[in-house]
Amino acid sequence: MSDMFRAIRISKTDDGQTVETARVGLDDLMEGDVVVAVAHSTVNYKDGLAITGKGPVVRKWPMIGGIDLAGTVETSDNPAFKPGDQVLLNGYGLSETHYGGYADKARVKGEWLVPLPAAFTTAQAMAIGTAGYTAMLCVLALEDYGITSGGGEVLVTGANGGVGSVAIALLAKLGFTVSASTGRPEEADYLKALGATTIIDRAELSEKGRPLDKERFAAGIDSVGSFTLANLLARTRYGGAVAACGLAQGADLPATVMPFILRGVALLGVDSVQAPMAKRRRAWERLATDLDPAKLDSITRTVGFDGIEQAARDIVDGKIRGRVVVDING
Structure with a gap:
């Protein structure tokens, strides 16, 4: 029994899905050439959808949840990693088609792993997690397109969420003028502390509007859609x-082509799950220099292994601001 360990297992039944804390062993894990002793994971919105079943995230059953993990290499058949190396992993199908980070151990492909930047602990890396890493990818996409800090107001939607919170902190650190859209006006002080200068009520944007409205924003980062x-x-x-x-x-x-053909506006799609390794490493290198650790701490709370399911429900219900770190050993 000493070789068994905990995992949050999501199973499909005729009545829907079930979530349980199961005891599993290494032989139960999926194929991979690196075994990681997981120290920390996180609860992203996508994790909430997977745990609650409110979104079609899981595609293989049963599934161990958790789209992120950070920890220490325990064994490796991959020449790029050796026991004792600290690593992190975002996406690559974790919690969708491959067992994820809500377990004491994970067996994964070494080609999916990013060496943990020296600037971060495993807890800090998961405070960033997929949400923060995605926010950085969005900032990089805007920069690569040619958006500069002196160009005008940048709007971040879903501002209280993980992507939004980190995006505001990053943009402010880089000198952008940031506006934040939120459905929780009571969080205005929180958003301004991150670097937002203007708070916009979510209702102003969440209903059907004009195909082409008054020009205001130089750019935007959107995690909301529709x-x-x-x-x-x-x-x-x-x-x-x-x-x-x-x-x-x-x-x-529900838009028209008018912003694209009359104003030359660009819609830049950002994917974090299958992003190439070069792009991932670039994002993590920039996070190490452009994200204020104090602001990261201010948007983060930690739960233990037993708090994963409740945090997943809360994030889908819009009750969580910022980031949730999971202390797997807690």
Whole structure:
């Protein structure tokens, strides 16, 4: 029994799905050439959808949840890693088609692993997690397109969430003028402490709007989708760009081509799950220099292994701001 360890297992039944804390062994894990002793994971919105079953995240059953993990290499058949190396992993199908980070151990492909940057502990890396790493990918997409800090106001939607919170902190550190859209006006002080200068009520963007509205934003980072993204595009200034990475409001895009063909607005799709390793390493290198550790601490709370399921429900219900770290040993 000493070789057995805990895992959050999601199973499918005729009545829906079940979630349980199971005891598993290494022989139960999926194929891979590196075994990681997981120290920390996190609860992203996508994790919430997987645990609650409110989104079609899991594609193989049963599944160990957790789209992120950070920890120490225990055994390795991959020449790039050796026992004792600290590593992190975001995406690559974890919690979808491959067992994820909600377990004491994970067996994964070494080609998926990123060496833990020296600037971060495993807990800090998971405070960033997929949400923060995605926020950095969005910032990089805007920069690569040519958006600069002196170009005007940048809107971050879903501002209280993990992507939004980290995006605000990053943009502010880089000198951008940041506006934040939120449905929780009581969180204005929190958002301003991260670096937002203007708070916009979510209701202003979440309903059907004009195909082309008054130009306001130089750029945007959107994790919401649906009408919110459509309205952001309609208000983006000539030559601006919006990095889109989420669908908290919906997967639809009820927009017209008018912002694209009349104002030259660009819609930049950002994927974190299958992003090439070069892009991942670039994002983590930038996070190590451009994310204020004090701000990261201010947006993070920690739960133990037994707190995963409740945190997953809370994040889907919009009750969580910022980031949730899971102390796997806690």
